[in-house]
Amino acid sequence: MSDHDHHHHHDHDHDHEHPRLSELQLRVKALESLLVDKGLIDPAALDVFVDTYETKVGPRNGAQVVAKAWTDPGFKKWLMKDASAAIKSFGFEGRQGEHMVVLENTDDVHNLVVCTLCSCYPWPVLGLPPVWYKSAPYRARAVNDPRGVLADFGTELGDDVEIKVWDSTAELRYLVLPQRPTGTDGLSEEALADLVTRNSMIGVETLSYPAKSQDGQEAAE
Amino acid sequence: MNGAHDMGGMHGFGPVEDEPVVPVFHGDWEKKAFALTLACGGLGQWSIDESRYARERQPPAQYLRNTYYEQWIEGLETMLVEKGLVTPEELRSGKADGPGRLSALPADRVFKALQQGSPYTREVDAPARFQIGDRVRVLNFHPTGHTRAPRYLRGHVGTVALYHGAHVFADTSAAGDRKTAHHLYNVSFESDELWGPDGQGGSVHADLWEPYLEPA
Numbered sequence: 001m002s003d004h005d006h007h008h009h010h011d012h013d014h015d016h017e018h019p020r021l022s023e024l025q026l027r028v029k030a031l032e033s034l035l036v037d038k039g040l041i042d043p044a045a046l047d048v049f050v051d052t053y054e055t056k057v058g059p060r061n062g063a064q065v066v067a068k069a070w071t072d073p074g075f076k077k078w079l080m081k082d083a084s085a086a087i088k089s090f091g092f093e094g095r096q097g098e099h100m101v102v103l104e105n106t107d108d109v110h111n112l113v114v115c116t117l118c119s120c121y122p123w124p125v126l127g128l129p130p131v132w133y134k135s136a137p138y139r140a141r142a143v144n145d146p147r148g149v150l151a152d153f154g155t156e157l158g159d160d161v162e163i164k165v166w167d168s169t170a171e172l173r174y175l176v177l178p179q180r181p182t183g184t185d186g187l188s189e190e191a192l193a194d195l196v197t198r199n200s201m202i203g204v205e206t207l208s209y210p211a212k213s214q215d216g217q218e219a220a221e
Numbered sequence: 222m223n224g225a226h227d228m229g230g231m232h233g234f235g236p237v238e239d240e241p242v243v244p245v246f247h248g249d250w251e252k253k254a255f256a257l258t259l260a261c262g263g264l265g266q267w268s269i270d271e272s273r274y275a276r277e278r279q280p281p282a283q284y285l286r287n288t289y290y291e292q293w294i295e296g297l298e299t300m301l302v303e304k305g306l307v308t309p310e311e312l313r314s315g316k317a318d319g320p321g322r323l324s325a326l327p328a329d330r331v332f333k334a335l336q337q338g339s340p341y342t343r344e345v346d347a348p349a350r351f352q353i354g355d356r357v358r359v360l361n362f363h364p365t366g367h368t369r370a371p372r373y374l375r376g377h378v379g380t381v382a383l384y385h386g387a388h389v390f391a392d393t394s395a396a397g398d399r400k401t402a403h404h405l406y407n408v409s410f411e412s413d414e415l416w417g418p419d420g421q422g423g424s425v426h427a428d429l430w431e432p433y434l435e436p437a
Contacts, residue, residue, distance in 0.1 A: 021248070028253045028294060030315040035257065038321035040264065040306060044328035046256035052335060053255075054245050094338035099385070116229030116371055118273055119289065128255075130240045134289045137238075140231040143373060143425050144416050152237040163423035167229065169369045170405055170428035171269075171341040172385055195308070198242050 046093035058127035061092045062175055063196035065125060067189045069102075070180045081103065087125060097124035097173050103166060104177045105203070110157055112150070113166045113174045114142035120168035122175050126198060133202065142166060153204040160179065176201050181209035222273075222365050223372060225281035230373040230416070254290035258297050263326035263334055267306045270395035274367035275299040343402035345387040350431055351406055354367040355381045358437040359408075359429065367395030370433045374425075377414050382426060383407035390430055404431040 004160040035041045065087055079086040083100035087093065100122060103111035115121065116139045121129040132138050141149050146163045150156070157163065166174045178200040184192060199205035228234075246252045262272065276296035277284070284292065301307045311318055326334065351357055361376040362368075369391045385405040393401040408429050412420030 021250075025248075025250045028250045028257070031294070031298065032253055032257060033260070034307060034311055034315050034317055035301075035321075037317040038307065038311075038319075040255065040321040040323060040325055041260040042325040042328050045260050045326055045331050046253065046339055048328050048331040049256040049259045050246070050252045050426065052332060058245070059242060061230065089304075094336040095334075096338070098338040098340045099342070099388075101383070112371070116373075117226055117369060118276070126241075127242075130242070131289065132237050132240055135234075135237070136228055136231070136285065137234040137236060139228040140234050141237070143229045144419070145421065147421050149237055153239055163421070164409075165425045167425060167427040168369065169255075169371065170385070170388060170391065170430070172405075172407070172428050199239070204237075220239075 004132060006118075017133075019168060034221065053123070053128045057092075057124060059125075059196075059198035059201065060193070061127075062122070062125035062198070062201045063193040064090060065092070065175070066177055066196045067193035068203065069177055070192055071189050076177075079177070088176075092124040094124055095123045096120070099172045100125075100175060101172055102175050103164070103203075104178050105179050105206075108160070109162050109164060110206075111164050111166060111174075111176050112142060112146055113168065113176060114139060115168040116140070116169075120171075120173065122173035125175050126201060129163065130198070137155075149205060153199060154206055157206075176203040178205075178207050181207045182208045222277060222367065223363055224277045225278045225279075225284040227372050229371045236344065252289045254294050254297075258293045259335075260326055260331075261297060261301065261306075264323050265329070266306065266323070267300050268389075268394045268397075268399055269339075270367055270389075270391045272296050272300055273391075273400075274395040275303075277367065294298050295387070341388045342386050343389060343400075345404065346404050349384060349404045351381050351384075351404075351434065353384060353437075354436040357381060357406075357408060357429075357434040359418070359433055360435060362433075366392060368392050368433075370429060371427065373415060374410065374427055374429070377410055379410035379414070381406045381410040382409040385428065388430070390432070392430075392432075406431070406434070407427070408434070 036043055069079050076089055079102050083102040087100050105111055119129055119134040143165050146165050168174060195207055195209060195211050200207050239313055267301045276292045279295055298312055306321060356378060358378045359370055387402045388405040390401045390403045406429055407426050409424045409426050412423050
């Protein structure tokens with residue numbers, strides 16, 4: 001595979017782009033049928049694992065936590081002091097979120113979360129990590145080129161903003177509390193939660209209101 | 222180990238390419254790779270650290286070439302064989318030589334198992350050696366086993382920023398010892414300390430167990 005293919009097609013699975021795909025499909029299928037034959041897995045359990053992270057657990061969870069922290073000072077205090085307990089009050093808990101820490105972005109400090117060694121990510125509040133979070137470019141550069149990584153997301157911070165990068169090297173899981181956008185005073189907690197993006201809770205994006213659309217243009221109000 | 226997985230500070234991988242929240246998986250084989258890994262993990266035969274070490278032990282060129290869920294499949298097959306749940310011959314042929322020695326995690330227990338997770342905090346007798354604000358140096362060490370002390374931090378001096386209590390020690394857990402725990406600290410390193418004139422200011426924080434650290 002050429003270098004070009006590697007960067008651009010590496011994580012997509014269209015047959016024409018990924019020569020190893022059919023081999024992989026067969027390999028995983030063979031492993032599944034072997035494990036079922038041996039009684040080591042319950043095929044119905046596989047669907048529950050997938051369904052949980054496709055439909056039940058995702059970044060909408062984290063967005064609710066953020067919106068509540070923006071609107072309820074008592075909750076925010078609890079969240080900053082004991083994130084695991086405060087987050088558990090929403091029912092968000094368990095695997096890959098046993099020990100939570102929340103990092104507050106301010107005018108002076110911007111936090112960015114990475115796992116340089118693998119893919120550690122706070123599943124109960126953000127779901128499963130996107131491909132880029134697990135990929136070499138992010139894992140390599142977040143620690144020594146954070147401003148370059150932010151620029152890849154169209155995020156520019158002033159030189160006076162201190163960037164703190166958090167490398168998730170143990171079982172602590174980090175959630176960024178992004179800054180509440182200006183002009184959102186009248187919004188309900190629910191409407192605020194709709195503004196909170198996955199990327200802002202990893203720390204690669206800041207938020208604005210009205211929200212930016214995917215191509216980076218201001219959406220109509 | 223000084224493997225290809227330890228990527229912090231490497232150059233040449235290109236830009237980070239953003240991706241929408243959905244789809245969560247890119248193709249059915251990723252769903253299967255993910256679910257098989259979690260379902261087999263549910264058999265309780267290995268720790269998360271053993272499973273990370275199984276992925277890291279791949280030859281570096283292979284690790285760098287693989288997509289993410291390929292690492293998981295590699296790691297899973299390694300664990301299944303090493304723990305005696307399947308034989309290499311069964312993996313090759315795809316045919317079971319006999320029933321497994323354990324029973325599957327049933328579907329109706331999956332959600333609860335995910336909700337419970339597995340806390341890593343433990344009680345230890347020894348008092349914590351460091352306090353918040355202490356200056357500490359990460360040891361210059363290069364174990365061939367699993368470690369969570371990234372290369373880019375080894376030998377560098379930082380400041381203890383947070384104390385997390387004692388946690389199961391990844392390095393020994395990866396070798397099958399689920400009991401050993403050590404005090405765990407979050408240490409802040411100035412960008413200049415890590416990258417010299419090529420740093421961008423600011424700091425990098427990492428969670429480091431006491432055996433990785435010495436007073437500075």
